[in-house]
Amino acid sequence: MKVKKFTVNTMAEGLERIRKDLGPDAMILQTKKTKKATGFLGLFKKEQLEIMAGVDPDVKQQASDPQTPSGEIENMQQIITQLKEVKGLIKEKRDDLHIQAETMPTDVKRMIERLHNMELPPFLINEMTDHLLARWYKESEQLRDSKVTEWIEEYLNSKLTGLSFGGITYNNQLIKLIGPTGVGKTTTIAKLAAEAVLKHKKQVAFITTDTYRIAAIEQLRTYANIFHAPIEVCYSAEDYQQAVEKFAHYDVIFIDTAGRNYRLEENIKELSSVTKTTDFPTETFLVLSLTAKVEDMKEIYEQFIGMDIDRFLFTKMDETSSLHAVGEMVFHYQKGIAYMTNGQEVPEDLQEMTKENFLDIVLKKDSAHV
Ligand SMILES: Nc1nc2c(ncn2[C@@H]2O[C@H](COP(=O)(O)OP(=O)(O)OP(=O)(O)O)[C@@H](O)[C@H]2O)c(=O)[nH]1
Ligand SMILES: [Mg+2]
Known part of the structure; x- marks a missing residue:
């Protein structure tokens, strides 16, 4: 048998060429679809057909043999069925390509642009781009703006599972604020105490371990006086333990700590040894100013890692237009936020x-800005 391979664009073209090359008695032995990459990044693959056809020198004789007409008819039917199948496949593929060429670039571009405009860390943007693209391929016909937003929110929500957000729960008696110098720890304690006293009708007391500056003690004492609340200044772990026990009958005890250079390990050690009480349930907020660089915030976080941080508390939101660090810190360290101050x-x-x-x-979203 003489066998020959034909690579053609359509079945019709194939049949024509087979007939020309091998004569009218040729038989199709096998058809296979192949793809030839063309265009930008080979995105638009052109589908072609590879047809193996052969002709048997004896066939002519057989074909004219009145004993075997059914074989020929079968062969013809097979060709017609194959032809229909191939036609169907080509149409399907062409429709696919049509959708991709028409809509993919704009939709994908728009999704990615939106992600980049959000306050999200780059690693998460990359992760989400992959996720959204995968979803887009699966559900492209449903794509609408609101859908994409829904997908983004769903994805971010899944990333926040198990993280704790929100303010003081009042399940823990001790509320401790830690963080670098000048971020607003003392001022924020005053705000939190006001909320506890005025809104939640709680009895509050204050402890400060900031014994380095008289002004710092006076600052907290002023607030304590406003709320008619007691205050203790603690120089050591013993002082601290005693003060906590003394205030045991108060609803909330706010603990202000000294802003020091916490890049020095001895300062961290001192802070954690003074404010260590095991028997009182404590909520610890790491206070960070949004005017700081995110790299510095990360360094600070690493320094405080051993201090059982429960949530972040971001300050000075009013002094910056970029809230990029907020998302970066939360998603990177998998910690929620208690409050923001502005x-x-x-x-x-x-x-x-x-x-x-x-x-x-x-x-x-617009409602985010207080
Ligand atoms: N713009 C702005 N300023 C703030 C905010 N919170 C606090 N501040 C100011 O930041 C400065 C430092 O505040 P403090 O509360 O003394 O900061 P601290 O962390 O206790 O400082 P140290 O005790 O020295 O470590 C003060 O001038 C505050 O008024 C805020 O949300 N926005
Ligand atoms: Mg202070």
Whole structure:
């Protein structure tokens, strides 16, 4: 048998060429689809057909043999069936390509642009781009703006599972604020105390371990006086333990700590040894100013890692237009946020941060800005 391979664009073209080359008695032995990459990044693959055809020198004789007409008819039917199949496949593929060429670039571009406009860390943007693309391929016909937003929110929500957001729960008696110098720890404690006293009718007491500057003690004492609340200044772990026990009957005990250079390990050690009490349930907020660089915030976080941080508390939101660090810190370290502060006024410049508020910020929804 003489066998020959034909690579053609359509079955019709194939049949024509087979007939020309091998004569009318040729038989199709096998057909196979192949792809030839063309265009930008080989995106538009052109489908071709590879047809193996052969002709048997004896066939002519057989074909004219009145004993075997059914074989020929069968052969013809096979060809027709194959032809239909191939036609169907080509149409399907062409429709696919049509959708991709028409809509993929704009939709994908728009999705990625939106992600880049959000306050999200680059690693998460990359991760989400892959996720959204995979979803897009699966559900492209449903793509609408609101759908993409839904997908993004769903994805971010899944990333926040198990993280704790929101303000003081009042399940823990001790509320401890730690963080570098000048970020607003003492001012924020005053805001939190005002909320506890005025809104939640709690009895509050204050402890400060900031014994380095008289002014710092006076600053907290002033607030304590406003709330008619007691205050203890603690120089050592023993002082601290005693003060906590003394205030055991108060609803909330706010602990202000000294802003020091916590890049020095001895300062961290001192802080954690003074404020270590095991028997009182404590909620610890790491206070970070949004005016700081995100790299510095990360370094600070690493220094404080051993201090059982429960949530972040971001301050000075009013002094920056970029809230990029908020998303970066939360997603990177997998810690939620308790509050954000946006000004120097006590008590009003304080906003509790629920998971929804946080998502509003990273998704840049208007309601996010207080
Ligand atoms: N713009 C702005 N200023 C703030 C905010 N919170 C605090 N401040 C100001 O930041 C400065 C430092 O605040 P403090 O509360 O003394 O900061 P701290 O962390 O206790 O400082 P140290 O005790 O020295 O470590 C003060 O001038 C505050 O008024 C805020 O949300 N926005
Ligand atoms: Mg202070």
